[in-house]
Amino acid sequence: xxxxxxxxxxxLLVAVLALVILGLDMVYSASFVIAHNSPLYRSDxxxxxxxxxxxxxxxxxxxxxxxxxxxxxxxWSVPLVIVVLLMLVAVVVTNLGHAAYGAQRWLRLGxxxxxxxxEFAKLALILYYADWLxxxxxxxGDFTQGAFPFGITLAVVSALLMLQPDMGSxxxxxxxAFAVVFIAGAPIRHLLLGVVVGLAGMGVLxxxxxxxLRRILTFxxxxxxPQGGGWHVLQASIALxxxxxxxxxxxxxxxxxxxxxxxxxxxxxxxxxxELGFIGAVATLxxxxxxxxxxxxxxxxxxxxxxxxxxxGITSWLTFQALxxxxxxxATVPFTGIPFPFVSFGGSSLVPSMAxxxxxxxxxxxxxxxxxxxxxxxxxxxxxxVEYP
Amino acid sequence: xxxxxxxxxxxxxxxxxxxxxxxxxxxxLYALHAIITGCLIVLxxxxxxxxxxxxxxxxxxxxxxxWRREIVPAVRGALRDRAGxxxxxxxxxxxxxANAAQITDPARVAAxxxxxxxxxxxxxxxxxxxxxxxxxxxxxxxxxxxxxRIRSLRLWDISLRPEPSRGHPEGDLAAAxxxxxxxxxxxxxxxxxxxxxxxxxxxxxxxxERDTGxxxxxxxxxxxxAPVNGADVVLTIDRFIQHIAERELAGAMERxxxxxxxxxxxxxxxxxxxxxxxxxxxxxxxxxxxxxxxVSRFRIPAIQDLYEPGSTFKVxxxxxxxxxxxVTPDTTFQNQGSLSYGGGIVRNAVWxxxxxxxxxQTLQRSSNIGAAFAATKLGSERFYQYVMSFGFGRPAGIDLxxxxxxxxxxPGGPDWYPFDLAVNAFGQGISVTPLQLAxxxxxxxxxxxxxxxxVVREVIGPAERRTYSPTIVRQVIRADTARTLTQMLxxxxxxxxxxxxxxxxxxxxxxxxxxxxxxxPTRQGYTTQATIASFVGFGPADSPRFVILVKxxxxxxxxxxxxxxxxxxxxxxRELMLxxxxxxxxxxxx
Numbered sequence: 001x002x003x004x005x006x007x008x009x010x011x012l013l014v015a016v017l018a019l020v021i022l023g024l025d026m027v028y029s030a031s032f033v034i035a036h037n038s039p040l041y042r043s044d045x046x047x048x049x050x051x052x053x054x055x056x057x058x059x060x061x062x063x064x065x066x067x068x069x070x071x072x073x074x075x076w077s078v079p080l081v082i083v084v085l086l087m088l089v090a091v092v093v094t095n096l097g098h099a100a101y102g103a104q105r106w107l108r109l110g111x112x113x114x115x116x117x118x119e120f121a122k123l124a125l126i127l128y129y130a131d132w133l134x135x136x137x138x139x140x141g142d143f144t145q146g147a148f149p150f151g152i153t154l155a156v157v158s159a160l161l162m163l164q165p166d167m168g169s170x171x172x173x174x175x176x177a178f179a180v181v182f183i184a185g186a187p188i189r190h191l192l193l194g195v196v197v198g199l200a201g202m203g204v205l206x207x208x209x210x211x212x213l214r215r216i217l218t219f220x221x222x223x224x225x226p227q228g229g230g231w232h233v234l235q236a237s238i239a240l241x242x243x244x245x246x247x248x249x250x251x252x253x254x255x256x257x258x259x260x261x262x263x264x265x266x267x268x269x270x271x272x273x274x275e276l277g278f279i280g281a282v283a284t285l286x287x288x289x290x291x292x293x294x295x296x297x298x299x300x301x302x303x304x305x306x307x308x309x310x311x312x313g314i315t316s317w318l319t320f321q322a323l324x325x326x327x328x329x330x331a332t333v334p335f336t337g338i339p340f341p342f343v344s345f346g347g348s349s350l351v352p353s354m355a356x357x358x359x360x361x362x363x364x365x366x367x368x369x370x371x372x373x374x375x376x377x378x379x380x381x382x383x384x385x386v387e388y389p
Numbered sequence: 390x391x392x393x394x395x396x397x398x399x400x401x402x403x404x405x406x407x408x409x410x411x412x413x414x415x416x417x418l419y420a421l422h423a424i425i426t427g428c429l430i431v432l433x434x435x436x437x438x439x440x441x442x443x444x445x446x447x448x449x450x451x452x453x454x455x456w457r458r459e460i461v462p463a464v465r466g467a468l469r470d471r472a473g474x475x476x477x478x479x480x481x482x483x484x485x486x487a488n489a490a491q492i493t494d495p496a497r498v499a500a501x502x503x504x505x506x507x508x509x510x511x512x513x514x515x516x517x518x519x520x521x522x523x524x525x526x527x528x529x530x531x532x533x534x535x536x537x538r539i540r541s542l543r544l545w546d547i548s549l550r551p552e553p554s555r556g557h558p559e560g561d562l563a564a565a566x567x568x569x570x571x572x573x574x575x576x577x578x579x580x581x582x583x584x585x586x587x588x589x590x591x592x593x594x595x596x597x598e599r600d601t602g603x604x605x606x607x608x609x610x611x612x613x614x615a616p617v618n619g620a621d622v623v624l625t626i627d628r629f630i631q632h633i634a635e636r637e638l639a640g641a642m643e644r645x646x647x648x649x650x651x652x653x654x655x656x657x658x659x660x661x662x663x664x665x666x667x668x669x670x671x672x673x674x675x676x677x678x679x680x681x682x683x684v685s686r687f688r689i690p691a692i693q694d695l696y697e698p699g700s701t702f703k704v705x706x707x708x709x710x711x712x713x714x715x716v717t718p719d720t721t722f723q724n725q726g727s728l729s730y731g732g733g734i735v736r737n738a739v740w741x742x743x744x745x746x747x748x749x750q751t752l753q754r755s756s757n758i759g760a761a762f763a764a765t766k767l768g769s770e771r772f773y774q775y776v777m778s779f780g781f782g783r784p785a786g787i788d789l790x791x792x793x794x795x796x797x798x799x800p801g802g803p804d805w806y807p808f809d810l811a812v813n814a815f816g817q818g819i820s821v822t823p824l825q826l827a828x829x830x831x832x833x834x835x836x837x838x839x840x841x842x843x844v845v846r847e848v849i850g851p852a853e854r855r856t857y858s859p860t861i862v863r864q865v866i867r868a869d870t871a872r873t874l875t876q877m878l879x880x881x882x883x884x885x886x887x888x889x890x891x892x893x894x895x896x897x898x899x900x901x902x903x904x905x906x907x908x909x910p911t912r913q914g915y916t917t918q919a920t921i922a923s924f925v926g927f928g929p930a931d932s933p934r935f936v937i938l939v940k941x942x943x944x945x946x947x948x949x950x951x952x953x954x955x956x957x958x959x960x961x962x963r964e965l966m967l968x969x970x971x972x973x974x975x976x977x978x979x
Contacts, residue, residue, distance in 0.1 A: 033600070038545055137410070183417055185410075231522075238454065240439045241447020254455050254609070257600035258491060278440040282433055292425050296418060299411055308411040316421070323428045330435040 008066060008361035012294035015287045016342060016357050020055055020350070022284065023268070023343035027051045029251045030271040031264035031345065047264055047345050054347035058354030065358025070307055070366075073359065074131045080124040087117035088160040105164045116348035118161055118169040122176065123356050125157060126313030129177060133184040134306035140186050147190035150181055151197070162205060167212070168328075168338030172321045174198060179316035180309055183299065212334075219334035232267075235260045236329045240273035240281070247277030264345045266337045269329045284343070285326065292319040298364045307363045314356045455598040455606070462553060463590030466619035468567055468580055470628040471661075471846060477567050477581070480556035482530035485539060488546040488601060490522045498544055505538050506531060524603055529572075530554045548603070555581075557673050563631050564673060565689045566624075566665050566789065566844065571679070578687035580622060580845065583790045587848050590619030620850030625661035625843060630654050630935075633964050634664040637957050642668050645944035645953055648919075651691045651823045653938040654961070657831035657927055659859035660840030662787070663935065665691045665824075692785070692792045695820035696940065699907025700738075700755045700950065701925045702816030705829055707752060708874050709775030710763040712837075712866035718749045718877050720766075728758045731807030735761045735815075738906065752881045755904060757815040764814030772810060773799045778865045779829040780839055781821055786862070787842045796820035816907060817915075827938040829865075830925045833878075834901070834933035837871040838864050875901050879930045893924065893955035895962050897973030901933075902926020902958060904950030909943070919943040924954035928962050929974065935965050 031047035041047075073080075091107050106114040129150070133140070140146035154177050161170040178198075182191060206212045218230050239255035242248070253274045256263040263271050273281040295315025302308040318341045325340040327333040339349040411418060439447065467478035485506060492498055495517035496510075503510035506528040516525050529552065531539070536549050555570050568579020576585035593616030598609030605611065634652040642650055647668075654664040667690040671678060688694065710716045724746045728735040737757050751759025764772050776782070782797030797819055798805040812818045824842055832839035841860040848855040866874075878901035882893045893902055905923040908915040923940040927933040939954040939961075947953060966973075 040545075179421060183411060183414070183421065185414055185417070234450075237439055238447050238451045240436065241443050242451040243440055244444045244448070245441055252608070254451065254598055254606060257455075257606050258488075259454065259601055273436070273440060278436055281436050281440065285429060285433060285436075289425075289429055292422075296422060299418065300409075300415075302409050302411070304409050305411070308409045312411075312421075319425055323425070323432065326432050326436075327428070330432060330439060332432065332435050 005365045006367060007365070009294050009298060009364040012291060012298075012357070012364070013361060015290040015294065016354070019284070019287050019291075019342035020058070020354070022272070022287075023340075023345075023350075024048065024051055024055060025250070026268050026272055026275075026343060027264050027345045029253060029275060030256045030268055033257055034264075050347075051345050051350070054350045055354075057347065058351045061351055061355035062358035062361075065355045066361045066365075068359075068362060070310055070359055070362045073127045073310070074306060077124070077127040077131045081128040084117060084121045084124040085157070085160065088121060088157070091117055092160065092163045105166055113347065116346070118164070118166050118173075119348045119352045121157060121161070122169070122173055122317050123314075123352050125173060126176065126180065126317060126356075127310060128153075129180050130306050130309035130313055133181060133309055134304070137185070137305060140181075140184060143190060146186055147181075147194065150177075150186075151194060158201070165209070166337075167205070168324065168336040171336070172317060172324060172338065175320045176313055176317040179320075180313045183312045184305075184309055215335045219331065232261055233331045233335055236267055236270040237331055239267075239270035240330065243274040243277045243281075245278050247273070247275045247280055250275055262337070266325070266339055266344060267329060268344050269326055269340050272343075273329075285322075288319060288322040291315065295319070295360060298360060302363050303366045307366060311360055311363050314360045317356070318353060455609070456596065457599045457603065458594050458596045459599075459603065461593035461595060461613075461616045462551060462574070463592045463616035464553065464618040465555070465570070465574060465590065466584075466588040466621045466850075468588075469621060469623045470626050470631070471624060471663075472628065473623065474559075474628050476559050476563060476624070476626075476628070477555055477557055479553040480532070482532055482552055482554045483536040483549040484526060484530055484552040485528040485536075486524040486548050486550060486603075487517055487527050488548065488603075489517045489525045490520045490601065491546045492517050492520075498547065501542050501544060502527065502539070502547070505535060505542065522601060524548070555673075559628060559632075561670070561672050562628065562635065563626055563665065565667055565670050565687065566626065569671075569673070569678065569687060579689065579789065580624065583788060584620075584622050584845065584848065587620040587850065588622060590851075591617035593617075618851055620848045622845055623847040623849065625656070625659075625663065625846045626665070627663045629968060630965065631664040631666065633961060634666040637960055638666045638668055641939075641941055641944075641953065641957055645922075645941060645946050647941045647945070647953075648943040649690065650941045651694075651938070652940070652957070652961070653691050653823050653827040653936075654965075655827050655831045655842060655936040657834035657840070657933045657936045660828065660831065660842045661846070661859065662824075662842055662844040665689065665844070667691055689789060689791070691823045692787055692789055693822070695793055695795060695822060696921050696942075697819065697907045697910060698816040698821050698826050699905035699921065699923065700757075700760075700815055701826060701830075701903050701905030701923050701938075702819065702821075703752060703755065703760045703814070704833065704874070704878065704903050704925065705776060705779050705781075706760050706764050706767075706772070706814045707748065707877065708779075708833055708866050708870065709772055710748075710767045711873055712775065712870040713767055713771050715766040715768075715771075716748050716763050718747065718873060720748050720763075721745045722759065722762045724756070724758055726758075728761050728811065730761060730765055730811040731809075733808035733811060735811050749877045749880055752877050752903060753884065760814040761811040764810050769800050769807070769810045772814070773797075775865070776813070776819075778839075778863060779832060780825055780862065780865075781819070781829065785822070785825050785828050785842050787824060788845050788857070792824075793822050795822055795825055816905060823938050823940050826925055827936050830927065830938070831936040832865045833871050833874055834927040834936055835871075836868040837866040875930055878902055878926065882926060891955065892951060893926065893959050895928075895959050895966070898928055898962065898966055898971070899930035899974065900926055900928040900959075900962055901930045902928075902937075902955075904955055906948060906950045920948040922948060922950040922953035924950050924958045926958055926962075928966070929971055931974075934969050934971065935962075937961050937965075 028048040032044040035041040035046040036044045087107055105116050107117050108114045158170050158174060206216055235255055239260050253271045255274055256271055260267050260270055272284055292315060299308045299311040302311055321341050325338050328335055339346060341353045465479045468476045470476055495514045499510040499514035499517060502513055513527060566579050568581035569577050570581050571577050576582040593614045595611060595613040597611035598606040600606060634654055638650050638652050650668045652666045656663055671686040725743050735757050746759055781795055783794050784792040798809060809818050828842045839862040841862050843857055845857055879899050882900045882902045884890055902924060907921045909919045921940060921942050922944050925938045927936040937958050939957045941953045944953045
């Protein structure tokens with residue numbers, strides 16, 4: 001049995017742990033002012049201790065999922081998706097939902113800390129699509145068998161997320177789903193149709209909500225209203241820009257003194273840029289690039305399609321979310337709130353992310369079941385060697 | 390699930406899971422790689438642009454945003470009476486500001502603050518909802534106890550900043566002299582204006598990096614400059630004398646339904662102002678204090694308002710005539726009921742049968758003809774020399790803002806006529822300020838030496854202490870002339886022409902003084918409808934401690950200086966004798 005397993009991809013693990021540790025440091029740096037001053041928190045380390053707890057819980061989750069054979073998730077992907085969909089519905093329609101900053105994204109269940117179901121939805125949906133697509137291999141060319149039902153499920157989830165509303169998570173989920181179905185082999189014409197439908201949907205959404213249109217107009221002309229709509233973006237740019245090459249030094253951010261909204265959550269990359277400079281910001285992006293590189297390497301070396309698709313989904317999710325966050329902070333795209341994976345404060349983001357890394361690492365432990373092309377080249381028979389539990 | 394369901398059917402062995410066929414479409418993976426790499430390149434380029442290429446631009450923006458100067462107000466100096474009792478002092482009020490952009494629940498904050506600061510919650514909430522990134526002023530200058538209650542609310546993003554205000558421990562005492570301070574803490578009238586620079590001090594500042602609410606960033610660099618507190622100004626005004634002067638003035642205003650009035654009390658030996666009271670005046674706590682229509686209330690009528698002194702001016706005329714030896718107290722002339730001079734006819738206010746009249750009787754009877762006789766004996770050149778020497782026609786030089794010079798027409802001037810000499814002699818056709826006349830009479834009390842009136846005794850700053858000493862202006866009349874004139878004025882205070890006892894008489898004390906009843910000039914000429922009833926005098930006659938000028942404008946019940954102003958003079962004189970512990974010197978002659 002043991003010879004069929006390899007050690008997990010330690011380089012990926014190192015990259016993830018480096019981001020988690022960077023996150024702990026930056027969360028403390030970015031939050032201690034608010035935590036110290038506010039009568040709600042009354043302690044410098046309010047956010048740090050909580051993030052430490054989430055990191056511990058995330059580590060446990062990672063170690064557990066690392067040990068669960070990833071095929072086990074196939075059995076549970078449908079129930080998981082149903083649970084997540086129910087949670088998403090509950091957030092929007094029941095009084096269990098908990099609003100903050102003008103959007104209803106949190107679910108409060110008894111004494112537990114409130115959770116953001118959208119973060120769990122990303123993982124559940126990846127597992128579901130990977131299972132679904134791997135079983136429909138060869139039938140994806142048929143529009144009614146592949147693209148259509150796929151598009152319907154994705155539209156339902158997107159609609160639930162946009163009811164909160166949560167544009168950032170919707171974008172990440174849609175882009176991740178496209179990456180999975182693209183790698184799964186969907187016809188390009190179906191994908192292009194999906195892109196057209198998606199862009200049309202975004203256009204409708206942008207025009208129907210005043211604040212989204214304002215965000216786009218602010219993005220196009222950021223200097224019009226620096227005290228109002230342009231505030232977030234301008235303050236993030238000031239944070240990055242004043243960091244320069246080497247940054248102001250750890251802990252020395254000035255923008256975290258209430259200038260930069262959500263400094264310890266969605267805007268934490270701006271604090272990284274301010275305190276650690278261009279070098280620190282690029283190093284952080286390099287860790288993201290390393291995760292992407294190792295993640296897609298696992299895709300190639302996965303023993304079967306479902307493993308490859310799960311790996312594609314998880315890697316794409318984490319990478320896209322990080323890139324979208326940085327794109328927002330650098331004013332490369334219009335503003336939307338999205339946490340930086342592993343770094344931003346919050347258990348709803350950190351724990352599912354670390355759990356999914358465990359799944360990714362579990363896939364990396366499996367040897368490839370068989371290598372038909374290479375063996376065929378050598379003239380040998382394909383020979384399955386893996387025993388499945 | 391489907392794969393494992395077939396385990397129960399050994400005929401069909403479980404199919405192997407679908408092999409990883411991604412490699413068969415490896416270009417798709419490459420495409421994904423390419424997209425991500427492209428995004429990374431764009432983002433790194435954007436970071437380079439913001440962080441390195443535009444570094445100076447954003448660093449300047451950050452500096453502009455973070456570095457702010459906060460002014461640390463200096464304590465404005467106190468105004469004290471001659472004994473050091475505070476009349477005006479800074480009270481450490483605090484103003485309530487909100488960091489509205491950070492407040493997430495304006496309704497709750499407004500509801501909590503409303504009862505404490507006494508503003509409607511809706512108005513507060515409206516201010517908060519503006520979400521201004523600059524501090525929003527919610528309430529200006531709340532007292533310390535309110536400020537403590539606000540602090541105890543522990544409202545996040547509500548801050549208090551010291552904005553001291555002027556407090557008046559003695560209420561509205563001497564309000565016009567003390568003056569008012571504007572919202573910008575600059576003196577606008579009175580001593581607050583005249584000594585604004587000394588009182589203001591030098592505000593300090595702290596230049597530091599600050600958060601959006603204006604609080605300093607703890608680890609940021611800072612440059613601070615400590616404020617230099619303002620100097621205290623010690624006045625010559627005596628709190629007690631000022632108080633009784635205002636009390637008597639207010640009483641007279643009510644008794645006689647008067648339009649206004651002024652009482653000036655001077656120390657004749659130094660020229661120090663002991664009290665200046667005027668009506669109408671203003672109240673410091675008047676909510677409409679700074680309404681545009683009320684600006685004129687900040688005047689100090691005792692130094693800024695002109696009036697015709699009437700018979701009180703005969704003291705000056707007689708002093709001049711005596712000093713020039715044109716007359717003696719016993720010089721007698723024949724009163725024929727009127728006097729023609731310079732193309733005009735002088736008559737007495739109250740007709741008197743023709744007969745001889747001494748100069749002492751002229752003062753006792755307040756005879757216009759007698760005064761005109763003395764002036765004509767003196768001659769216009771010498772008369773006006775003496776009048777100017779007594780300080781008329783130019784400001785007395787007090788250290789208060791806006792002092793008037795008075796109106797004095799002299800020979801050679803464009804609108805002087807010889808007849809003016811005869812009427813100026815009894816205080817018509819000449820305008821003076823109450824302070825000018827008080828100072829001139831003080832010169833008589835002071836052995837003929839005119840002192841410059843002053844109201845500020847000392848300026849005590851943190852670094853230096855400046856003392857103002859009495860200033861001699863000039864010797865106006867000889868000391869023996871002053872003594873002679875004083876005796877004549879004592880006789881005037883005591884009786885009417887050696888007969889009827891006067892209301893100004895104070896048993897046990899020798900006082901000197903003269904009444905005045907002046908008709909108020911209007912465009913149509915002098916009107917008998919409205920008069921200014923006045924009295925000027927001093928005491929004790931042999932070693933004067935005080936000069937009192939009482940002037941009541943337009944008393945309704947009785948027009949005479951004798952009936953309106955003289956009783957006030959006597960009341961004040963009695964209080965001052967007691968205050969100065971002057972023992973009674975003469976037995977009442979009754």
